[in-house]
Amino acid sequence: xxxxxxxxxxxxxxxxxxxxxxxxxxEQFNYLAxxxxxxxxxxxxxxxxxxGEWKTRVVFPSRKKIVLEAVEQTRPQPLPSDLHYLFAxxxxxxxxxxxxxxxxxxxxxxxxxxxQHVQGKITSMDRLQANVIEAAxxxxxxxVPEVSQPKKLGDLLDHWPADRRIIFCDEGDEGQNPLPVLxxxxxxxxxxxxxxxxxxxxxERQRLRSLPFVTAIPLGPRILRADTAAVAALAVIQAAIxxxx
Ligand code: SAH
Numbered sequence: 216x217x218x219x220x221x222x223x224x225x226x227x228x229x230x231x232x233x234x235x236x237x238x239x240x241x242e243q244f245n246y247l248a249x250x251x252x253x254x255x256x257x258x259x260x261x262x263x264x265x266x267g268e269w270k271t272r273v274v275f276p277s278r279k280k281i282v283l284e285a286v287e288q289t290r291p292q293p294l295p296s297d298l299h300y301l302f303a304x305x306x307x308x309x310x311x312x313x314x315x316x317x318x319x320x321x322x323x324x325x326x327x328x329x330x331q332h333v334q335g336k337i338t339s340m341d342r343l344q345a346n347v348i349e350a351a352x353x354x355x356x357x358x359v360p361e362v363s364q365p366k367k368l369g370d371l372l373d374h375w376p377a378d379r380r381i382i383f384c385d386e387g388d389e390g391q392n393p394l395p396v397l398x399x400x401x402x403x404x405x406x407x408x409x410x411x412x413x414x415x416x417x418x419e420r421q422r423l424r425s426l427p428f429v430t431a432i433p434l435g436p437r438i439l440r441a442d443t444a445a446v447a448a449l450a451v452i453q454a455a456i457x458x459x460x
Contacts, residue, residue, distance in 0.1 A: 217355065218268075218354070222259060222260050223251060223260065224259070224268075224353075224355060225246075225259055225261045225283075225352060226261070226262060226263065226264070227262070227263050228263060229263060230263065231261065231262070231263055231265075231266035231288075235269070235271075235284075236282055236284050237282065239282075247259070248281060254273070254275075255274060257273040258271065258273070260289060264358065264359035266292060267291045267292040267357060268289045268355075269287070269288050269289060270288075270289050271286060272284045272286055290357060292357055292358070294358065295323045295324075295360070296321045296322065296323030297323055298321060298405050298406070298407065298452065299322065299325075299405070299407070300317045300324065300406070301407065301408040301409070302325070302327060302328060302408075302445060303330045303332075303410055303441065304336055305334070305411070305412065306334065307335070307338070309335075309441075309442050310343075311342070311346050313442045313445055314350070315347075315349065315350040316442065316445065316446050317449065318346075318350035318351060318354070320446060320453065321356075321458055322407075323360055324363065325343070326363045326366065327365035327366070328365070328366060328367075328408070329365055329367045329368065330368045330415060330416070331368075331418070331419060332412075332413030332416060333411040333413070334411060336365075340364070369422075377428050378404055378428075379402065379404040379405065379406055380404065380428055380430060381407075381428060382397070382407050382408065382430050382448070383424075383432070384407070384431075384444050384448050385431040386438055386444075387414075387415075387420055388431050388433035390433040391435050391436050392433070393451050394451065396432050396433075397452060397456050399430075405452070405456070405457075407445070407448055408429075409441055434447050434448060434451075435447075
């Protein structure tokens with residue numbers, strides 16, 4: 216079910232259910248009262264990543280407080296997406312973009328990966344999480360993706376569960392069309408791996424290509440920037456073997 220985009224949507228930590236009442240944080244108070252200028256009796260949609268989406272009523276018990284009262288469930292909690300997104304961190308501004316777009320495109324878990332030529336780094340897990348929540352609020356995504364601590368590519372591959380296939384965007388691939396390669400994938404547990412701006416090293420590419428649980432794909436005849444490659448790859452994966460079908 217697609218989301219209702221006429222109403223404001225807010226992520227909350229509280230449990231949601233028929234009689235749920237929740238006093239909002241000072242940050243959310245500021246957003247609801249001063250930015251959106253909502254008044255007593257207004258309605259907003261809330262979600263917590265666990266209990267589906269709920270319509271709530273905005274109540275002001277005093278001038279400085281807002282309580283959200285659950286009215287009814289508007290959408291049930293969906294299963295989380297089983298498409299993991301493994302990415303080499305980019306510099307800060309582009310990293311925000313990359314995280315937001317990956318969430319919009321249906322990544323279910325975000326895993327920063329440190330590769331040999333990586334230039335960016337994760338300076339704040341809170342910032343990553345805030346970008347995930349902002350994208351979920353905006354796009355009506357209820358299964359909020361998890362964000363994992365950064366890992367080295369080698370360590371990740373050493374302990375990789377063999378039943379989850381890694382789709383590796385290989386800028387050195389001889390081909391151009393990813394669709395025939397994707398059509399051959401049998402697994403439903405998937406992970407997408409996109410390299411850093413500097414690309415993968417030869418050693419990394421060789422190791423990835425030698426592993427039984429990795430499939431390399433090309434993304435057309437041009438070299439794409441890492442953030443573009445991620446959106447392009449997520450789109451072709453979702454359309455060919457994912458949740459766009
Ligand atoms: N500096 C590298 C390009 C890196 S692009 C070079 O010039 O070769 C960043 C990442 O995006 C790559 O590591 C790869 O994962 C992905 N990517 C970009 N263009 C691609 C393409 N045409 N095919 C497959 N992957 C691509």
